[in-house]
Amino acid sequence: MAEAARAKPKPTPETQHFWDGTQIGELRLQRCDACSHVYFPPRPFCPSCASRKVSVFKASGKGKLYSYVINHRPAAPGFTPPYAIAVVELDEGPRMMSNIIDCPQTPEALELDMKLEVAFEKLDDKITLPLFRPAKG
């Protein structure tokens, strides 16, 4: 029997640009052309000033560890516990949930505010997830 797979996102018209970006190694955010507010998750208008004039741009992929849990039980399908569920604060401002790879999943190794950089994990031909690893240097 095949192992249960991790939950897979299904893009909508409003989020397709984000998932197209991760497939080619870009972490995409949106910026309001009217008020310069940078926001996530994707939507075709500014949640700060309601302008419909917004642009998609490639983010730096750099951020820091804002908070996390190390989940022991129950584990989600496709995950081997213990695993950290993290919230990353991007240098551009928005935060996003992710996982931290190339790092022990322990409180000692996972220090709040540690610098992180994006890494991309391909799930299939349509979906690549943005994960994060400790920043080099």
Added chain:
Amino acid sequence: MRRNQVAVVGAAETTELGVIPNMSQLQLHADAALNAIADAGLKLSDIDGFATAVETPPQVCHYLGIKPTWVDGTSVGGCSFMLHVRHAAAAIETGLCKTVLITHAESGKSMIGKQPRYTPPDSLNGQFEAPFGVYGPPSMFPIPVLRFMKTHGITHEQIAMVAVAQREWAAKNPRATMKEPITVADVLNSRMIAYPFRLLQCCLVTDGGGALILTSADRAKDFPQKPVYILGTGESVETPMVSQMETFNSSRAFKVAGPLAFKEAGITHGDVDHLMIYDAFAHLPLYGLGDLGFMPYEETGQFIADGNTRPGGKLPLNTNGGGLSYMHSGMYGMYALQESVRQMRGIAAAQVKDAKISVCHGVGGMFAASGTIIFTNER
């Protein structure tokens, strides 16, 4: 809304709490409703307003045989019932209906007639949280707490003390699920669930329900029970995605709902005799104490560690034992309301002597929503 114009005249929980393998979720609604009707000395045909969450008003009204002229199906998680009380009070005051029944029931443990939670893969949660391994509230609700602790200087031992103090209250309550005394060491040595939280910092999973009946304060004096008046109310929502909260150092929904209720009630924090803060997990009372303005966040941990919220303390908190020790069917807000009403009637298992004002603060989802109701037994 004007103060003390609406009162709770009926309040009851399901006959049993805990594990109820012989009743569906829908029947638990009915069991709670029939108990509340009896408590108020009414007939079902007297009910002309109805509110519930998760189940829809048509489902429960049809099952009970109620023909309402006003319904509210607000369903924003465990604090939905606080919002129902607020909406019902407004409906009664404006004459949309006279006598409102609010029901909650959940077969949270036995899962009879209850739909499992489902996150569609094309929802925002399904796209931007579920792929990263969140799996039920224990993996989500504690995500903000490490940041809260770092910012405000809160320790693991202080948060463990939340569970210890509430178990002391539960020990006085025959209907509480967990009554055995526990220590901070017991909490910090219990099974790891989602670091930093261990088993004894996570709510119980049980079956049960509860119901409230509200009517105008002028009519309330004709009912058999001591009326409990609605002194102040507040509500708000923030985000269904815990990762997208404005900050993890506080809850925006709490900070809107709580102060709204205090302002409406016209009271200060020193007037509060009894406090309920929905505790799905052990960090929520700390957020609540800070967000409702009882004290700076930095002092919340030590305030609880010093015993101020335990039996005999100056601010009795979660006196039924809370979601950690009393019961938690999944949407606990109704049980917090029931305990506030019991305290105001003077009939609680662990009664706070001469309590006149009770603040009941609820959370929905993972800090997604909030509702606050302030009760008094004096008009």
